[in-house]
Amino acid sequence: MLERMYLRLLRLYPAAFQKAFGEEALQLVRDRLRDERGLAARLRLCFDLMTDLAVSVPREFRYAQPSLAGGQAPRLQTGPAFAVLEGKPPTPTSLALAGLFAVAFFAGVGYLIGHGGGHLVLRSLSMHPERQLSGPGFAPESAPQQPGAGVEAASSSLGSERSVAKPASQAADAKAAGDAWQRDAKTATPAAKGQPALVEMDTAYTRWVVAEIAANLKYHYFDRATAGQLADGIQSRVAKGAYDRVPNDQTLAQLLTRQLRASTGDMHLEVFYDAGVLPHTVAEAGDEQLQQYRRAMAESHCTIQRVERLPNNIGYIKLNSFPDPDVCGAELAKAMSSLNHSSAVIFDLRDNIGGFPASVMLLSNYLFDRPQLIFNPREAANAQSWTKPVAGNTLAEKPVYVLTSDRTISAAEQFTYNLKMLHRATIIGETTAGRVHAGVFHRIDDHFGVAIPEVKTKNPYGQPDWESTGIEPDVQVSSADALRVAARLATQRVESR
Amino acid sequence: MPKRKLDPLPAAAFQILLSLADEDRHGYGIMRQVEEQTGGRVRLGPGTLYGSIQSLAEAQLIEEVGEGVDAKLGQERRRYYRLTVAGRKLARNEAERLAEMVRIARARKILGGEHA
Numbered sequence: 001m002l003e004r005m006y007l008r009l010l011r012l013y014p015a016a017f018q019k020a021f022g023e024e025a026l027q028l029v030r031d032r033l034r035d036e037r038g039l040a041a042r043l044r045l046c047f048d049l050m051t052d053l054a055v056s057v058p059r060e061f062r063y064a065q066p067s068l069a070g071g072q073a074p075r076l077q078t079g080p081a082f083a084v085l086e087g088k089p090p091t092p093t094s095l096a097l098a099g100l101f102a103v104a105f106f107a108g109v110g111y112l113i114g115h116g117g118g119h120l121v122l123r124s125l126s127m128h129p130e131r132q133l134s135g136p137g138f139a140p141e142s143a144p145q146q147p148g149a150g151v152e153a154a155s156s157s158l159g160s161e162r163s164v165a166k167p168a169s170q171a172a173d174a175k176a177a178g179d180a181w182q183r184d185a186k187t188a189t190p191a192a193k194g195q196p197a198l199v200e201m202d203t204a205y206t207r208w209v210v211a212e213i214a215a216n217l218k219y220h221y222f223d224r225a226t227a228g229q230l231a232d233g234i235q236s237r238v239a240k241g242a243y244d245r246v247p248n249d250q251t252l253a254q255l256l257t258r259q260l261r262a263s264t265g266d267m268h269l270e271v272f273y274d275a276g277v278l279p280h281t282v283a284e285a286g287d288e289q290l291q292q293y294r295r296a297m298a299e300s301h302c303t304i305q306r307v308e309r310l311p312n313n314i315g316y317i318k319l320n321s322f323p324d325p326d327v328c329g330a331e332l333a334k335a336m337s338s339l340n341h342s343s344a345v346i347f348d349l350r351d352n353i354g355g356f357p358a359s360v361m362l363l364s365n366y367l368f369d370r371p372q373l374i375f376n377p378r379e380a381a382n383a384q385s386w387t388k389p390v391a392g393n394t395l396a397e398k399p400v401y402v403l404t405s406d407r408t409i410s411a412a413e414q415f416t417y418n419l420k421m422l423h424r425a426t427i428i429g430e431t432t433a434g435r436v437h438a439g440v441f442h443r444i445d446d447h448f449g450v451a452i453p454e455v456k457t458k459n460p461y462g463q464p465d466w467e468s469t470g471i472e473p474d475v476q477v478s479s480a481d482a483l484r485v486a487a488r489l490a491t492q493r494v495e496s497r
Numbered sequence: 498m499p500k501r502k503l504d505p506l507p508a509a510a511f512q513i514l515l516s517l518a519d520e521d522r523h524g525y526g527i528m529r530q531v532e533e534q535t536g537g538r539v540r541l542g543p544g545t546l547y548g549s550i551q552s553l554a555e556a557q558l559i560e561e562v563g564e565g566v567d568a569k570l571g572q573e574r575r576r577y578y579r580l581t582v583a584g585r586k587l588a589r590n591e592a593e594r595l596a597e598m599v600r601i602a603r604a605r606k607i608l609g610g611e612h613a
Contacts, residue, residue, distance in 0.1 A: 034570075052544045056544025
């Protein structure tokens with residue numbers, strides 16, 4: 001496609017240049033097309049060719065040596081002789097074509113910057129909760145690299161080795177529809193359909209992404225029968241071109257997520273898009289990452305921001321993640337025992353970014369004096385899912401308050417959800433973020449990934465968990481007011497006893 | 498009649514002369530060699546490349562040595578170019594001129610180096 005485009009653009013050069021070097025110039029473009037694969041390389045090639053044209057076409061005309069042609073035409077003895085300059089200036093048609101192409105090109109670049117900026121500008125990886133990788137632990141957002149996180153993901157991810165290079169090579173397959181960009185460029189105003197040259201490549205890429213997602217679902221979704229139907233349904237929609245017009249960014253991810261959820265009722269299925277680069281999952285957390293995590297935990301006092309006794313003997317703990325008990329178990333136990341003689345306890349999870357379910361269990365142990373099942377939507381109930389009463393603990397009988405915000409997420413929601421469903425705590429603040437992270441993350445390429453639940457879990461409360469909806473607090477106040485309200489309610493309750 | 502200007506020698510033309518210093522190359526080979534010798538900073542586009550080749554050939558600084566097949570790249574016949582004696586001399590002069598500039602830059606302390 002690019003080659004054809006360049007063939008046309010070559011006509012902008014003086015005839016003499018075309019004749020002498022046209023074929024070689026085209027060969028050079030062919031060589032580069034063969035050797036440089038991948039979207040980024042192709043964009044660079046386009047850019048190179050455009051800048052080259054802009055610089056060299058005017059120069060060729062400036063230095064073109066007009067040679068006389070047509071001198072052999074029969075001359076009239078009396079009339080003037082006609083001579084034609086061979087290095088003639090570009091025809092209006094080629095100028096118009098060049099102008100049109102330039103507008104289309106810049107519109108295309110503008111579109112890419114706006115929608116797929118990751119191809120052009122390598123953004124630094126900012127960790128959004130939306131693309132927290134799921135693994136054995138609910139990943140705390142700021143923890144450098146979750147030890148153990150993503151073990152399943154890496155071992156079972158199908159498409160992780162592929163990159164955006166694939167679709168670029170597929171563009172060659174789409175060559176059959178070779179002149180589509182031209183038709184578009186002629187019939188549509190460039191402003192309205194800005195990226196004609198990229199349309200086919202986009203379509204091939206979109207189809208590839210969707211097909212990869214379907215393949216991952218087929219092999220990894222826990223419900224085999226549903227998985228097959230899901231994959232087949234998606235594949236047939238791909239074949240019909242149902243996704244061809246969908247912008248392959250957040251729009252595609254959201255559409256697929258909606259469709260997957262609608263056809264299964266499983267809210268844990270989700271397709272992710274990242275304009276930057278999705279992180280590669282590591283097969284196993286190395287010593288270095290564990291050391292890094294230990295250091296981060298040591299520096300942040302295991303993300304226990306505050307532990308103190310508020311007036312009226314109300315215990316208060318502000319916990320900003322649920323850290324790995326292997327690293328922070330002692331710190332957490334120390335914090336809890338320092339609150340042992342409080343009349344009530346406030347867990348402030350307003351800035352809690354989640355973490356390890358084992359840590360949720362550790363804290364829950366203090367709140368029940370009998371084995372209590374704590375629901376974890378990511379794994380089937382087992383012996384570890386029951387609380388173990390802590391010797392000497394007096395908090396099991398005390399009123400508990402949990403402060404939430406719309407940032408309270410993942411493992412923090414697991415803690416909140418169980419206490420709410422068991423009527424063990426009063427939840428105060430805002431509806432939580434609504435992320436279960438129950439699916440195992442499968443990376444498709446740099447930009448797309450899909451979360452697929454691989455085990456079936458039974459919710460003991462007989463209703464959907466908090467995925468997408470979040471947990472509604474018992475007392476709805478802005479997160480900024482939550483502590484004040486909780487302290488007041490706790491005081492009233494303690495004094496009425 | 499406007500004549501192609503090789504004085505001062507454009508950077509692209511100089512790079513092409515340098516790329517042919519050790520062996521004869523075809524156009525794509527020159528482009529890759531220039532890319533390599535500039536650490537990837539300069540990728541000559543086809544227009545610039547063949548425009549410069551044309552000027553250099555006209556000035557007899559390089560010459561065409563005939564067609565050949567580069568087996569590494571496929572079966573296409575490619576035109577190979579060679580540096581002429583005049584071309585080598587010009588390239589050396591240009592390099593010496595630039596070396597002189599570098600020496601001055603060092604002396605004026607706008608370029609680091611042990612010889613101030």
